[in-house]
Amino acid sequence: MSTTKKRILNASRKLFNQQGLSAVSQRTIATHLKISPGNLTYHFKKRSEIIEGLYFELVEKMDHDFLNVEMEKGLFFGLYQLTQKSMENLFEYRFMMLDFIQVMREFPIIKKHYLKLITQREEQMQMFIQMMIQSGLMRKEEIKNEYQNLTRRMMILGDFWLASAEINREKMDKRQIEKYLEITSQVIYPYLTAKGKREYRKVERDS
């Protein structure tokens, strides 16, 4: 990938994060980079290609972190670490999550990929819960659809913690991520057994 192309993606990402997707036109990006609009069109024929490019950049980073998670330190530690990495990645591409619905509506390629992704993610989460139960870290279901609904809540939190943060605070910085990591991680705590809770506390202490 050419340098200019990289520069365009990088500048676009930052501008989108700062001003929001719809507030940043191709001219905004070109002006900011001090290149001509024609040059921008040369590298990205359509505006949508920039956003799609950024989306798949993010996906790649997420995949990379997923494959390199250290699971040997225990289920909890692995999940905690992965959540943290994911949140950091999402933060760098937060415009995508802040204008999530708009993105899904305007860019069918992204929507298609994302729908496949969440199906996958939901299955992984269900499997994770099963493993936790079998390891005696998590209690069994007590009410109907309990863990299916828990999974769904985890998905919502994962997708929209950034949007919620954006609304509540004036300025979102990296330090806020820690706070939201605590908020989302604790979602699983009350379902843990005594043994699971000890493990959980250990991970929270070490992090």
Add this chain to the structure above:
Amino acid sequence: MSTTKKRILNASRKLFNQQGLSAVSQRTIATHLKISPGNLTYHFKKRSEIIEGLYFELVEKMDHDFLNVEMEKGLFFGLYQLTQKSMENLFEYRFMMLDFIQVMREFPIIKKHYLKLITQREEQMQMFIQMMIQSGLMRKEEIKNEYQNLTRRMMILGDFWLASAEINREKMDKRQIEKYLEITSQVIYPYLTAKGKREYRKVERDS
């Protein structure tokens, strides 16, 4: 309020829900109502006045439901009923929640009001939890910030269940609300005492 004004608000709400906020221009609305753009401008000088009008319509409905909730049937029942009503209201004005960030960015009047609202709502939720603990329905805190974080998760779920539903399903209808009512209501279940859980099941059965 004149009939035309009401018709404009109603049509706008439906068009916004269907096509998304940014896809509906004043001309779209005027054409749909078979009135002239000039007439629309007469009733709403600025486009933002329509959205602000709709926002305060929603707020009014929410307030009304909040004041008329039947609390004599128990804490749980009251909360459950209020949640249901709120979700139904939000569904009718879902464009607002689907383009939430955009709305907050573009309409400072709405943002200002909403920020005051969530502070209030968060306090109410905290108070509700304290009442539950004192009634022996909910256990005490076990880890740091546990209920503060729970409250925050409840806020996120309340604000973004619709957005999540929109992404996952092709078409969101009223019947889906029940499902998301279950998903969000269960968030409190694992924190309940044995007594609390009995109460919870009773409410879920009766609804």
Add this chain to the structure above:
DNA sequence: TAGATATTAGTACAATTGCACTAATTTTAG
């Protein structure tokens, strides 16, 4: 009923946007 007011229609305008097109310039390859 007559004049005032409220409502509606129709049009115009300036600004912005995505993108296409051409020409100039730089880089690369043989």
Add this chain to the structure above:
DNA sequence: CTAAAATTAGTGCAATTGTACTAATATCTA
């Protein structure tokens, strides 16, 4: 070194949008 290819600049265009403005019509009031 030179021709081809890649990159960049600059300009133009059609479409859309919010909204201002004027004139026509309908409704109300005294």
